[in-house]
Amino acid sequence: MKGGIYTDQKCSVCGHNLKDDGKKAVRCPLHPQQVATSFRVHFDRVKRRFKSYPEAQRFLTGLRYKTDEDTFDAREYSSKKPLSFANLASSWLTVKEDTVKKSSYNNLHNYMMKAIDAWGHRNIKEIGFADIEDFFILHRKKLSSKTLSNMRSALHDFFNWLVKREVISKIPNFPVIKVQLAYRQIIGKETQQAILEEIYRIAPFKVWLGIKWLCTYIAIRPGELVQIREQDIDTENRYIYIHHSKTGETKPVPILDEDIELYKQTGPSFPRSYFFRHDTGKGGISQGQEYGDKYFYKWWKKACKNIEIEGVDLYGGTRHSSAVALRKHFSPEQIKQGTMHQTNKAFERYFRIGSDDIRSIYQQASDSAKTVTHIQKTKI
Template identity: 40%
Template sequence: MKGNIYTSQKCPVCDGKMIHDERRNNCFCTACDVPASGGYFVRFGRDICKRFRNNYPLAAQFLNGLRFETAKGTFDKRDYQKDFPLGFITQAEKWLAMKAEKVRTGEMAHKSLNNLKSYMGKAMDAWGHTNIKEIGFAQLDDFLFQPGQFKSSKTRANVKSCLHDFFTWFTDREDLPMPRFPKCTYELGQRAITNWETQGRIVDEIKKLTYDINPKIWFAVELLASYVEFRPQDLLRIREKDFDQGNAMVIVFNPTKQKNKFRTVRLTETHTRMWADLQDEYPGFPDMPFFRHISDRGRTKAGDVFGSRILSKWWGKACENIGVEGVDLYGGTRHTTTTELARIVGTDGARKATGHTTNKAFDRYCQVQDNSAFEMAKIIEEKRGKEGKVIPLKPVDQR
């Protein structure tokens, strides 16, 4: 039979080699018939060698287990190798490296990767080099619902989603069954919004604060407030060549929540002229990001794409300056604008402008969507500017 038990001991009488005898459950000197008292180890093929010191019964149990798995056809030598090829940490690092490559190619945002690293880091701390095959419902449930593990039910749900993505990748890759996941329910909190007058004051304050530093900071926020199809991460993906001045439009490749697709946003005449003027003032190569730093500041260099937090940072400073509290960048731009539009054109029109309604055949064959967003942007230019206050109105939904 494959595999055997050995001992590193020598015979205490003649210093001879000691050989395993399965019928007598020990290793014995072939000349003196003296039994071994320790130094046991199991070899199983070329790749598996495991030591058991003075515990012969455990060594025998291990060897019998390997033989049983071989007979069943479930034996996988990687389960027993010292470098933990199927250990959770080993496979998690592979998965994160694959995600990092998506960031490099523009398919994923840096912020998303950082979140995944944080979530997987907690799981790696919990499970270490545990063989992934041994992580099932009970282990997932213990991890996700450990008291004090996560600050909110939403975070727990995000971690579950991350782990589900990881296990889907791993089980598909290894042709293994997918573990069952516990349910993680949560309720969305409230996101504070404002109205067009307050929004306009915040955007104007950002212009005062940043125009001399880099006018593209203000212009980015102006676009977020005017075009509900734009999301902050979308702007960071736009290159110089993605602006089509002749047709007054911008193409966003791999927009948020739409992998391997693109979205076109038609600009008003005012914003088309602003965009063109900025390109003339700060020329760049076609593949350079449009929203980039124009000079060296601290650790950032001229030509670097905006960081994921730069717009939120200046939004927060502007709000502080004019006395607005509790309104973040997303709530103050996209959510506020969508709500204000709905009051004028109805929910269907506003929803259409956000791009939440999709027709797959139309999206696939038509590069230019309908004019809803363009018409809404014109309304925004005309209507922004009435009494302002902060309104905690709608659930947080960062999709």
């Protein structure tokens, strides 16, 4: 039979090796009264020490049983814990750190740390649907449905990676996460223009220009815009190239002649320099340092406060508001092309039918209801 129970001890009488009798002890074949008091089990690549023969025998029997049912995996018994969830999650994060954007990696790291807190060094093969469902139940009161959905996608991607590396044979079932997305507060074009004028009055020129571009080029997100470099603005062909898009692909965005002229007012610079950068250094910020992800929003909030506008964030007040306003001039499909959404689901959440459109529908229903039908009564 595969594997066996051994000892490092020898017979104190003749010096021979002690051998497993297969029943009760590891003893000397010539002097049966000489028995071992410490034991080790060898089975394939598995080696484990025991202080009693019954413990060693039960362990060996278990390994043989797993072999018979074709579930034996030597990695489960390694002291390095190669099948530990925590160890595998750390390895996956190392891979992701070199393949995704920093902001995306930070989110993945956050999700996996929550999972490591829940499962620690538990064997990855033991984590199934019930464990994953309980994990999301634990967090559903603390996190939004959108965050839970993103966390589900990350964990599913992690388990898919394990299948590709042949660590596990299949991905466990995952619970369904229903996403309930809140709509952002939007504003009309007049209010948007008033905020832009206030930003022009109080903020650096490039801040105003960047927020103006967010209002105009609805394909660009704030986090994408702050990462463009001088060389990404093609004045000859009239494009801004977004290399750090949400999808990870380069996104060429056509721009207007008027914005080419505004760009030229900022003066020449090194091609690799960030376009949106600080011209002076103060308050812990170095001269030439690129704008942070929240820098536009900082000035947007300040301008809104100055002219007493509340509840409108930068994303809703620029990209979303401009897209809804364009409904008066273009079809939803045309606007979708302008936003460069790749899926209808994302666009449907992003674009809402305006109130005027709904009123038109209700008005038509009201006009149709004005036709009175008289029912003739007959005597029976």
